[in-house]
Amino acid sequence: MAEERQGRFKADGKWWYRSGEKLLVFEDGEWVRAPEGAAPAVPAPVEEARSDAAPGIRFGPLIGAGAVGLSAVLAWISGIDSASSFEVPLSFLFSGDQAVESGFDLGWVLIALAVAGIALCFRPDASLARRVCGGVAILISVLFTIQAARALSAFGAEASAVFDVLGVGVFLMLGGGLVLAIDR
Numbered sequence: 001m002a003e004e005r006q007g008r009f010k011a012d013g014k015w016w017y018r019s020g021e022k023l024l025v026f027e028d029g030e031w032v033r034a035p036e037g038a039a040p041a042v043p044a045p046v047e048e049a050r051s052d053a054a055p056g057i058r059f060g061p062l063i064g065a066g067a068v069g070l071s072a073v074l075a076w077i078s079g080i081d082s083a084s085s086f087e088v089p090l091s092f093l094f095s096g097d098q099a100v101e102s103g104f105d106l107g108w109v110l111i112a113l114a115v116a117g118i119a120l121c122f123r124p125d126a127s128l129a130r131r132v133c134g135g136v137a138i139l140i141s142v143l144f145t146i147q148a149a150r151a152l153s154a155f156g157a158e159a160s161a162v163f164d165v166l167g168v169g170v171f172l173m174l175g176g177g178l179v180l181a182i183d184r
Contacts, residue, residue, distance in 0.1 A: 067176025134181025
């Protein structure tokens with residue numbers, strides 16, 4: 001008797017998976033145990049599906065990562081004197097101190113997140129890392145909004161006035177982060 005084929009293979013118009021004595025068949029969108037006595041006809045030599053095959057591009061997260069990168073150069077503060085994320089120090093997210101002129105600009109963090117997100121769109125096994133990038137993007141936009149509201153309230157404005165001064169970059173960052181985080 002010929003040795004039974006192991007691993008994943010296609011036969012009789014279906015995908016099969018054999019591991020030792022266990023035989024599964026892919027039906028109705030899921031792997032199910034093959035009925036007793038069911039065995040595929042001897043499959044013709046077909047190249048097995050490989051996990052190391054060229055990965056497909058994840059277009060949803062790619063768009064999200066692109067939005068994160070684009071948000072870095074758009075206005076994060078709008079109004080009479082608008083400013084991009086390259087004019088906001090990273091420390092503003094944690095201290096709310098807008099007087100800090102030196103330090104690392106927030107824009108560079110956004111660019112790094114976007115580059116990492118784009119690179120991870122080409123790796124099928126990087127779903128968790130893409131979601132972490134998206135989560136960090138969401139966290140940055142939320143922290144910025146909170147600190148901007150705190151800064152406005154220090155001048156006697158209502159917290160809801162923050163939405164009048166937030167630029168499109170913050171909202172694009174939030175949306176890009178969401179897409180990057182939720183898309184598989």
